[in-house]
Amino acid sequence: MGALYGGVDLGGTAIKAALCSKDGGVVVESHAPTEPERGPEAVVETMAALVCEAADGLGELHGVGVGCPGLVDRAAGVTRFLPNLPGHWRDVPVGGMLSERLGVPVFLLNDARLATLGELHFGWGRGRERATFLLLTLGTGVGGGVVIDGRIRLGPLGAAGELGHLSVDPLGARCTCGARGCLETVASGSAMVAEALRWMRAGQASGLEAAVAGELARLTPELIGSFARDGDPAALAVVRHAGEAIGLAASSLVLALHPDAIVLGGGVSAIGEPLLDSIRAELAARVSMFPIDDVAVVVSELGALGGALGGAALARCAGEL
Numbered sequence: 001m002g003a004l005y006g007g008v009d010l011g012g013t014a015i016k017a018a019l020c021s022k023d024g025g026v027v028v029e030s031h032a033p034t035e036p037e038r039g040p041e042a043v044v045e046t047m048a049a050l051v052c053e054a055a056d057g058l059g060e061l062h063g064v065g066v067g068c069p070g071l072v073d074r075a076a077g078v079t080r081f082l083p084n085l086p087g088h089w090r091d092v093p094v095g096g097m098l099s100e101r102l103g104v105p106v107f108l109l110n111d112a113r114l115a116t117l118g119e120l121h122f123g124w125g126r127g128r129e130r131a132t133f134l135l136l137t138l139g140t141g142v143g144g145g146v147v148i149d150g151r152i153r154l155g156p157l158g159a160a161g162e163l164g165h166l167s168v169d170p171l172g173a174r175c176t177c178g179a180r181g182c183l184e185t186v187a188s189g190s191a192m193v194a195e196a197l198r199w200m201r202a203g204q205a206s207g208l209e210a211a212v213a214g215e216l217a218r219l220t221p222e223l224i225g226s227f228a229r230d231g232d233p234a235a236l237a238v239v240r241h242a243g244e245a246i247g248l249a250a251s252s253l254v255l256a257l258h259p260d261a262i263v264l265g266g267g268v269s270a271i272g273e274p275l276l277d278s279i280r281a282e283l284a285a286r287v288s289m290f291p292i293d294d295v296a297v298v299v300s301e302l303g304a305l306g307g308a309l310g311g312a313a314l315a316r317c318a319g320e321l
Helices: 040-057 094-104 111-122 187-199 206-212 221-229 234-259 267-271 273-286 301-318
Strands: 003-010 015-023 027-035 060-068 071-073 079-080 105-109 131-139 142-148 152-153 263-264 298-299
Touching: 003 027, 003 040, 003 111, 003 301, 015 040, 015 301, 027 301, 040 060, 040 094, 040 263, 060 094, 060 111, 060 301, 071 267, 079 094, 094 105, 105 111, 105 273, 105 301, 111 131, 111 142, 111 152, 111 273, 111 301, 131 234, 131 267, 142 234, 152 206, 187 206, 187 221, 187 234, 187 267, 206 221, 206 234, 221 273, 234 273, 263 267, 267 273, 273 298
Parallel strands: 003 060, 060 105, 131 263, 263 298
Antiparallel strands: 003 015, 015 027, 071 079, 131 142, 142 152
16 A cells, blocks of 8 residues: 555543555544553553554555644654643653654654644645634643644744633633633633533523433533534523633634634534534624635534544654644
8 A cells, every 4th residue: 555654642531543645545543542540651552552553464654643632842752741641741752662663753743733734634724725724622621723824833842823722811710721711711621511510500501400410420511512502591601601712712813814714623613503603703793804704613524533634644744844
């Protein structure tokens, strides 16, 4: 089959891997539980095994790109701080460890930026020369990335595009980053669950309360989204609250960049139209300097594989970033 490029998306609960051909076709995908309590060495071994098993007999592996949930040193191939993994993976040479195991170059990047690269090469940006768009990954937290004129903007530390930490409420809740009122404190899956719980405790979410039946673990963004799509008032209010915050954050970026699109990824994006509609309405209310009918607000079509596909794109074009 020829040259293959691997992508690995390291998550707190699951590791996703994909192999792509040189022309960008997805050859195979696989996944495994992260089990981060085993420590970095064991997790890296799982990553290597996934790639090896996937590539076996299919072609020659030329490189691998890895998305990590936190701060990485791209040049050194070292994780600096992964807040959601035990021990925070401080100064773990993941790139070198994987490269030694696989015998090919390995490149690291923040997972949200990697998903943005995947969207550029395999998703909304594919076939669109000089595309300019924002990607927001909505999950337990909120990540993001920025593409300008067909190139991902990383900045000197690879940290450009931290859209989840744009301030939407200066007096808001304290974020895990240390600031107050970040978008992540309002629009993440965990923030939406907390908002829905507030409605339930106020006695104003009878539908959700009945569905949960006293088991709060059942209160998930998926459940909230399902009720919102069915028109439940409380669930719609929760989704609109998040969508308005996203629209508020995005409005400044729209004015600064006039992007072609705002793309939503991550599990929360599956809520779909109720969330998209509230974002569009907030943008329309806040951007009046120029028409924004040409700014699409869409859900990524790459689903859970966006990060892994971004890894394959990184392996293929790391020298061009």
